[in-house]
Amino acid sequence: MSTHDTTRHPLSPTPRTTLTRSKERGATDRAALDEVLDAGLLCHLGLLLGGSPVVLPTIYGRVGDTLYLHGSTGAGNMRAAIDHEISIAVTHVDGLVYARAAMHFSMNYRSAVIRGRAVLVTDAAERDEALRVIVEHSAPGAWDRVRPPDRKEMAATMVLAVDLTEASVKVRAGGPRDDSGDIDNGGVWAGVLPLRQVWGEPIPSADLEAGIEVPDDVVARVTPTAVPVS
Secondary structure, eight states: OOTTOOOOOOOOOOTTTSOSSSGGGEEOOHHHHHHHHHHOSOEEEEEEETTEEEEEEEOOEEETTEEEEEEETTOHHHHHHBTSEEEEEEEEEEEEEEOSSGGGOEEEEEEEEEEEEBEEOOOHHHHHHHHHHHHHHHSTTOGGGSOOOOHHHHHTEEEEEEEOSSEEEEEEOSSOOOOHHHHHHOOSOOEEEEOOOOOOOOOOOTTOOTTOOOOHHHHTTSOOOOOOOO
16 A cells, blocks of 8 residues: 555445445545545444454544554554454534434434455555554644654554545434424424534643643644624
């Protein structure tokens, strides 16, 4: 896998990634997959560990058609994933959908599921780039101003790469889908309660020396105070 390949290939539908329910919510455009992945901070990695399924939260980074994960060389879950089929899920909840009937309550969301084989990255240049990508994905601008990994840290870290070709994207947006009879009966509030994640004010480390200002790349992430909806 090239560290410089930034091409975007269309999603290839397979029996494992073809939606069987609510097919109208599926997105086949590769840009939809990129949007879900690039907006996320955490993925859930599903694999078999000791013959039993396990799902683990972990951070990630993406370059072109490759998703990178990293972890300790001593982590059993990472070793168990090497050269095996895994599943990766990223989900954003955008709102709670209130309906007039209990069975029509729902959530607005954007989700992606990737199926593929985890490949151990052994090329030194690709490992360096993958770690940079993972850090920059969650903390843009940080990599170039902090100490890079040293030889000991690199020896204790493994990087896995997963191809993004086999993936599915599912999106739900809009209001409730109530039955016409419930709408006609009236008397029950229906609508959407939006949900959003915001960054707060930076909290300096307890051992930070005096005179160190908050970096511009951190300040840039702080979410402005929301204006109340009248």
